[in-house]
Amino acid sequence: MTSENSTRPRDLEGRAAIVTGASRGIGKAVAAELLARGADVLITARKPEPLEAAATELSALGHGGKVVAFAGNAADAEARSGAVDRAVAEFGSLDILVNNTGINPVFGSLMEADLDAVRKIFDVNVVAALGYVQQAHRAWMGEHGGAVVNLASVAGIRSTGVIAAYGASKAALIRLTEELAWQLGPKIRVNAVAPGIVKTQFAAALVAAGEDKASAGYPMKRLGTPEDVAGLVGFLVSDAAAWITGETVRVDGGLLATGSM
Numbered sequence: 539m540t541s542e543n544s545t546r547p548r549d550l551e552g553r554a555a556i557v558t559g560a561s562r563g564i565g566k567a568v569a570a571e572l573l574a575r576g577a578d579v580l581i582t583a584r585k586p587e588p589l590e591a592a593a594t595e596l597s598a599l600g601h602g603g604k605v606v607a608f609a610g611n612a613a614d615a616e617a618r619s620g621a622v623d624r625a626v627a628e629f630g631s632l633d634i635l636v637n638n639t640g641i642n643p644v645f646g647s648l649m650e651a652d653l654d655a656v657r658k659i660f661d662v663n664v665v666a667a668l669g670y671v672q673q674a675h676r677a678w679m680g681e682h683g684g685a686v687v688n689l690a691s692v693a694g695i696r697s698t699g700v701i702a703a704y705g706a707s708k709a710a711l712i713r714l715t716e717e718l719a720w721q722l723g724p725k726i727r728v729n730a731v732a733p734g735i736v737k738t739q740f741a742a743a744l745v746a747a748g749e750d751k752a753s754a755g756y757p758m759k760r761l762g763t764p765e766d767v768a769g770l771v772g773f774l775v776s777d778a779a780a781w782i783t784g785e786t787v788r789v790d791g792g793l794l795a796t797g798s799m
Contacts, residue, residue: 549776551576554629556621558612558670559639561588563738564689566596567764568636571772573601577634580606580625582617604629612639612666613658622673632678634775637667638689642704656703663707664714671718675726683725685775688715689767690730692790696799708732712786719784727783729774734790736762757792 555572559565560581569579573596581596583589586609593607608624610617625632641662644655667688674684693701694708715730722728735752753761770789773779788794 546571546574546772547776548576549778550634550772553633554578554580554625554631555634555636555775556580556582556625556632556670556674557636557638558582558621558666559689561585561592564733564736564764564767565636565638566592567768568638568771569596569605570599570601571765571768572634572636572775573599573603573605575772575776576601576603578604578606578629580608580621580628582608582610582612582621583639584609584611612670613662615669618666618669618673622670622677626677631682632674633682633684635670635674635679635684635686636689636771636775637670637686639663639666640689640691640704640708642701644703645700646702648702651703659703659707660710663704664710667711668714668718671722671728675722679722679726684727685779686718686722686726686728687771687774688712688728688730690715690732690786692732692734692788692794692799695732695786695788696794698799715786716784723783727774727779729779729783730786731767731770731774732786732788732790733762733767734788734793736764736767738764753791755793755796755798756790757795760791762789762791 555577557569560569561583569581589607593605597605606628608621644651690711691708693705694712719728
C-alpha cells in the first residue's frame, strides 16, 4: 500500500464511508482509496488487533481523512448497528457503504458440504450485507442518499466446481444488488464488483499450486491486486458514476471473456 495519490481526484471530500472486512486485503485497499479521494472512513472487521493495526497504517498514509476502527462480526446485528451508529456519530453522515466481508470455509463437492457451513457462508456473505444496507438506510441514507458497493466474485457469475457454495452466495449477492438498486433509487445507488483471483490471504488456497499456473488462463497474464479492485470501487461511489446503479462490474483480468474459469 502506498501513500502516492497524485493521480486520484479528491472527489469524496466531505463524505463518510464504512468499509467492512477492512483489516487486510481488498477491504484495506478500498479504505485507502476512499481516504485518498478525501472521505472519512470507518473500517470494521472481526478481530480487534489486526483492525487497529490497519487503522494505524491507513492513518499514516497522510491522506487527510479520518480513520475510525470498530471491531465486530458482520453477521451480528448489534455489531452492524454499532458500526453504523459510530460512523454517523464520528463523521456526521454515512454516504458510502462497501460490503466487503466474505467467508469461504467450504471447498469441493456440494454433495459433501456441511450444511451448517453453507448456512454460515450465506449469512455472512449475503444476509449481513443486506443487514448493513438496512441499517445504513435507517440511520442516514434513506433520507440523504448515498452509494453502496457489494463485493461479489466471478464465481457468482460462472460455476467453478471448486468453491461452489461461495459462488452461489455471490450469485445471490449479485441479485440482491439488483433488487436493492431498483428499490432504493433514485437516492441510493447500489452496485457490485466481481473480482477474479486477487492476491490476498483470502485467496491463498486458490493459488497454492503457484501464481503462474493460477494466472495462465487470464488474458492479462497476472492475478489481480487489491488496488485493482479498490480503484473501481472508488469510481463507483463517486459522482462520476452518478447514472450507474444495479450493475455488477467485472474486474477479472479478462478471465470471463475467455469463456472459461
